[in-house]
Amino acid sequence: MKIAIMNCMNTSRSCVAAACFRAYAAGTNAFAAYGEDDRAQLAGFFPCGGCDMVIESDEGFAKKLDKLKTEGVQRVHISKCASGCKRVQDFVKAYEGKGIEVVLGTH
Numbered sequence: 001m002k003i004a005i006m007n008c009m010n011t012s013r014s015c016v017a018a019a020c021f022r023a024y025a026a027g028t029n030a031f032a033a034y035g036e037d038d039r040a041q042l043a044g045f046f047p048c049g050g051c052d053m054v055i056e057s058d059e060g061f062a063k064k065l066d067k068l069k070t071e072g073v074q075r076v077h078i079s080k081c082a083s084g085c086k087r088v089q090d091f092v093k094a095y096e097g098k099g100i101e102v103v104l105g106t107h
Protein backbone atom coordinates (compact mmCIF):
# COMPACT_ATOMS: atom_id res chain seq x y z
CA MET A 1 0.00 0.00 0.00
CA LYS A 2 1.27 3.46 -0.85
CA ILE A 3 1.16 5.89 2.02
CA ALA A 4 2.20 9.47 2.66
CA ILE A 5 2.86 11.54 5.75
CA MET A 6 1.63 15.09 6.34
CA ASN A 7 3.35 17.01 9.09
CA CYS A 8 2.73 20.33 10.83
CA MET A 9 4.31 23.21 8.93
CA ASN A 10 5.06 25.07 12.17
CA THR A 11 6.91 22.07 13.57
CA SER A 12 8.71 21.43 10.29
CA ARG A 13 10.65 24.67 10.75
CA SER A 14 12.74 22.97 13.41
CA CYS A 15 12.18 19.27 12.76
CA VAL A 16 13.91 16.85 10.39
CA ALA A 17 11.21 14.20 10.82
CA ALA A 18 13.71 11.70 12.14
CA ALA A 19 11.24 10.11 14.56
CA CYS A 20 8.63 9.72 11.80
CA PHE A 21 11.15 8.04 9.48
CA ARG A 22 12.56 5.89 12.28
CA ALA A 23 9.09 4.57 13.13
CA TYR A 24 8.33 3.99 9.47
CA ALA A 25 11.59 2.13 8.86
CA ALA A 26 11.19 0.01 11.98
CA GLY A 27 7.49 -0.62 11.46
CA THR A 28 6.62 0.59 14.93
CA ASN A 29 3.99 2.84 16.49
CA ALA A 30 1.44 3.87 13.87
CA PHE A 31 3.26 1.77 11.26
CA ALA A 32 3.02 -1.45 13.26
CA ALA A 33 -0.25 -2.28 11.55
CA TYR A 34 1.55 -2.97 8.28
CA GLY A 35 2.94 -6.43 7.69
CA GLU A 36 4.56 -8.50 4.98
CA ASP A 37 1.23 -8.88 3.21
CA ASP A 38 0.44 -5.19 3.46
CA ARG A 39 3.75 -3.40 3.18
CA ALA A 40 3.68 0.36 3.45
CA GLN A 41 5.54 2.20 0.70
CA LEU A 42 6.21 5.77 1.72
CA ALA A 43 5.45 7.75 -1.42
CA GLY A 44 5.27 11.27 -0.05
CA PHE A 45 6.10 13.49 2.90
CA PHE A 46 4.86 17.06 3.02
CA PRO A 47 3.89 19.91 5.36
CA CYS A 48 0.23 20.78 5.88
CA GLY A 49 0.47 24.21 4.26
CA GLY A 50 0.30 26.34 7.38
CA CYS A 51 -2.26 27.76 9.77
CA ASP A 52 -3.35 30.47 7.33
CA MET A 53 -4.12 28.00 4.58
CA VAL A 54 -7.83 27.57 3.84
CA ILE A 55 -8.10 23.83 3.42
CA GLU A 56 -11.29 23.87 1.37
CA SER A 57 -10.07 26.35 -1.25
CA ASP A 58 -6.27 26.45 -1.19
CA GLU A 59 -4.84 25.82 -4.64
CA GLY A 60 -1.63 24.30 -3.33
CA PHE A 61 -3.41 21.89 -1.04
CA ALA A 62 -5.76 20.89 -3.85
CA LYS A 63 -2.70 20.11 -5.99
CA LYS A 64 -1.30 17.97 -3.21
CA LEU A 65 -4.57 16.00 -3.06
CA ASP A 66 -4.49 15.50 -6.82
CA LYS A 67 -0.84 14.44 -6.73
CA LEU A 68 -1.54 11.91 -3.99
CA LYS A 69 -4.29 10.42 -6.13
CA THR A 70 -2.08 10.40 -9.23
CA GLU A 71 0.66 8.62 -7.28
CA GLY A 72 -1.80 6.04 -6.02
CA VAL A 73 -1.48 6.97 -2.36
CA GLN A 74 -4.26 5.21 -0.46
CA ARG A 75 -3.55 6.38 3.07
CA VAL A 76 -2.17 9.52 4.68
CA HIS A 77 -0.66 9.47 8.13
CA ILE A 78 -1.09 12.77 9.89
CA SER A 79 2.11 13.03 11.88
CA LYS A 80 2.22 13.13 15.63
CA CYS A 81 3.04 16.84 15.53
CA ALA A 82 -0.04 17.59 13.41
CA SER A 83 -2.49 15.11 14.85
CA GLY A 84 -3.18 17.45 17.76
CA CYS A 85 -3.97 20.37 15.46
CA LYS A 86 -7.35 21.99 16.09
CA ARG A 87 -8.09 21.66 12.36
CA VAL A 88 -7.17 18.01 12.12
CA GLN A 89 -10.73 16.94 11.40
CA ASP A 90 -10.87 19.40 8.49
CA PHE A 91 -7.78 17.72 7.04
CA VAL A 92 -9.33 14.29 7.60
CA LYS A 93 -12.48 15.41 5.79
CA ALA A 94 -10.45 16.72 2.83
CA TYR A 95 -8.53 13.46 2.45
CA GLU A 96 -11.52 11.23 2.93
CA GLY A 97 -13.42 13.34 0.41
CA LYS A 98 -10.83 12.25 -2.13
CA GLY A 99 -11.11 8.62 -1.11
CA ILE A 100 -7.83 8.65 0.85
CA GLU A 101 -7.80 6.95 4.23
CA VAL A 102 -6.35 8.76 7.22
CA VAL A 103 -4.40 7.50 10.21
CA LEU A 104 -3.69 9.89 13.04
CA GLY A 105 -0.11 9.52 14.14
CA THR A 106 3.29 8.33 13.09
CA HIS A 107 5.63 7.79 16.06
Ligand code: SF4
Residues within 6 Å of the ligand: 007, 008, 009, 010, 011, 048, 049, 050, 051, 052, 081, 082, 085, 086, 087
Ligand atom coordinates in the same frame (compact mmCIF):
# COMPACT_ATOMS: atom_id res chain seq x y z
S1 SF4 B 1 -2.74 24.07 10.54
FE1 SF4 B 1 -2.29 22.70 12.28
S2 SF4 B 1 -0.86 21.22 11.45
FE2 SF4 B 1 -0.83 22.99 10.06
S3 SF4 B 1 0.82 24.40 10.78
FE3 SF4 B 1 -1.08 25.02 11.78
S4 SF4 B 1 -1.07 23.90 13.76
FE4 SF4 B 1 0.40 22.86 12.39
